[in-house]
Amino acid sequence: MLKINDINVYYGVIHALKGVSLEINQGEIVTLIGANGAGKSTLLKTISGLLKPKTGEILFENEHVAGKVAQSIVKRGISHVPEGRRVFANMSVEENLELGAYLRKDKKGIKEDFEKVYQLFPRLLERKKQLSGTLSGGEQQMLAMGRALMARPRLLILDEPSMGLAPLLVKTIFRIIEEINQSGTTILLVEQNANMALSIADRAYVIETGKIVASGTSAELSQSDQIRNAYLGGH
Amino acid sequence: MEQFIQQLVNGISLGSIYALIALGYTMVYGIVKLINFAHGDVFMVGAFIGFYSITILDLGFFPALLIAMTACAIFGVLIERIAYKPLRNATRIAALITAIGVSLFIEYGTIYIRGAQPEAYPNNIIPLKSLDLFGVKISSQSVLILAVSLFLMILLQFIVHKTKIGKAMRAVSHDMDAAKLMGINVNNTISATFAIGSALAGAAGVIFGMYYTKIEPLMGIIPGLKAFVAAVLGGIGIIPGAMAGGLLLGVIESLVSAAGFSLWRDGVAFVVLILILIFRPAGLFGKNVREKV
Ligand SMILES: Nc1ncnc2c1ncn2[C@@H]1O[C@H](COP(=O)(O)OP(=O)(O)O)[C@@H](O)[C@H]1O
Numbered sequence A: 001m002l003k004i005n006d007i008n009v010y011y012g013v014i015h016a017l018k019g020v021s022l023e024i025n026q027g028e029i030v031t032l033i034g035a036n037g038a039g040k041s042t043l044l045k046t047i048s049g050l051l052k053p054k055t056g057e058i059l060f061e062n063e064h065v066a067g068k069v070a071q072s073i074v075k076r077g078i079s080h081v082p083e084g085r086r087v088f089a090n091m092s093v094e095e096n097l098e099l100g101a102y103l104r105k106d107k108k109g110i111k112e113d114f115e116k117v118y119q120l121f122p123r124l125l126e127r128k129k130q131l132s133g134t135l136s137g138g139e140q141q142m143l144a145m146g147r148a149l150m151a152r153p154r155l156l157i158l159d160e161p162s163m164g165l166a167p168l169l170v171k172t173i174f175r176i177i178e179e180i181n182q183s184g185t186t187i188l189l190v191e192q193n194a195n196m197a198l199s200i201a202d203r204a205y206v207i208e209t210g211k212i213v214a215s216g217t218s219a220e221l222s223q224s225d226q227i228r229n230a231y232l233g234g235h
Numbered sequence B: 001m002e003q004f005i006q007q008l009v010n011g012i013s014l015g016s017i018y019a020l021i022a023l024g025y026t027m028v029y030g031i032v033k034l035i036n037f038a039h040g041d042v043f044m045v046g047a048f049i050g051f052y053s054i055t056i057l058d059l060g061f062f063p064a065l066l067i068a069m070t071a072c073a074i075f076g077v078l079i080e081r082i083a084y085k086p087l088r089n090a091t092r093i094a095a096l097i098t099a100i101g102v103s104l105f106i107e108y109g110t111i112y113i114r115g116a117q118p119e120a121y122p123n124n125i126i127p128l129k130s131l132d133l134f135g136v137k138i139s140s141q142s143v144l145i146l147a148v149s150l151f152l153m154i155l156l157q158f159i160v161h162k163t164k165i166g167k168a169m170r171a172v173s174h175d176m177d178a179a180k181l182m183g184i185n186v187n188n189t190i191s192a193t194f195a196i197g198s199a200l201a202g203a204a205g206v207i208f209g210m211y212y213t214k215i216e217p218l219m220g221i222i223p224g225l226k227a228f229v230a231a232v233l234g235g236i237g238i239i240p241g242a243m244a245g246g247l248l249l250g251v252i253e254s255l256v257s258a259a260g261f262s263l264w265r266d267g268v269a270f271v272v273l274i275l276i277l278i279f280r281p282a283g284l285f286g287k288n289v290r291e292k293v
């Protein structure tokens, strides 16, 4: 579904992604784990068109999308839930969700998706008219995910959805990610919480200072000593 | 007392002109974080387009207003696309200096094209009648100014809060990257913001010409600066703030002249600016911004 071949991304002179390649198949949950500053968010932003790779290619459903603007990426079916949620704090929950469906014209489908999102996150329905800036961190995460789903994506990419959340909420969020996946959406999940991420993912990639250093099925990586020492607390 | 109310009415009329200009400043600042110093000159261009529509094309007030607003909307978009867009990722100071350059270019470009001589707005475009309101004489012009400004502000609120482009504008001004992730075309949204802000300035130009009758190529400088003060007073980037700031500034100015300090009329705006920057830098409607982690 998504195929990244040898991309290089720079911030000015900083070489943030060094020849990264990665592949995601239809229906999978793939996780990308790595330490702070490894380049995870950079990779996601490059996929969603916020950054342009200097070299290399990105294929989504066999079409070249590297360097295309974010608008065209969303239109093709990739939604990105950014790190830190980035909800529109000055707007209501409902307006945030509306913006998620910005490019869609099918009124009926949008209405259905509103219902689906409210079913998935009942909290959002309760707070529909509330300014999203007044929501708790967990609720904002739900809103950011709901907003991304309003675009009806085929690939959903999530950047550290568990960041800053209480353990119980983290469990809820991960359960919902699995639910979204089961209803047919492919998922690319970036996490520092490697234990949790590997527990729901089919496959995983490990990134270190801009390079993919390991990849495999979640089971394989959970067994690897090197990965356990570096990312799973060594147990 | 009568005199006081009379001055209050004058102040509100003047203030609604400031408010219309201030809205453009604040909307543009809200979305691209640029103080568009050429905004006062768009107001001037609007006044002249209205003037020529009335005198040469022989049109009435409302058609002239519409033409001025449309022309200014296009003009504003051109300014943004040509002068500011290439600098979107440049330093703020570079953009600011460019804005000052654009301002001078429009002012002296206008003088080059039509000369520096002032024009007198025809004062017979709307019937000049005085309305008697509890013993206070209010000119029909004041009423019209107020009605038009009020209508435009309500229309703006409607656009910003209820329409798709308005929601996109709010999203982009809050978080440009997140807006892009929604599929919002940021360039078009910024253009729309310049178009709307410039149209309001154009309307203010026509209204100003009708009210004060004299227009000239440098007429945008002082009202532009004062509208900027009004925008800061209300809280730059906040739309209701610009409306309130404009009205408040107009009323303060009129009352200061009514109290016998008419020489201070122009100075008082800057006293207000200094006071607000010292005591409430975020403006009357602004909140102390705290980053949420
Ligand atoms: N806007 C930026 N400008 C310059 N350098 C950046 C920028 N964003 C990230 N970087 C650098 O790129 C590297 C990767 O960052 P990032 O992708 O955010 O890492 P991660 O998401 O894995 O924590 C880091 O060294 C970071 O300092």
Ligand SMILES: [Mg+2]
Pocket (backbone or CB within 6 Å): A037, A040, A041, A042, A083, A159
């Ligand atoms: Mg990150």
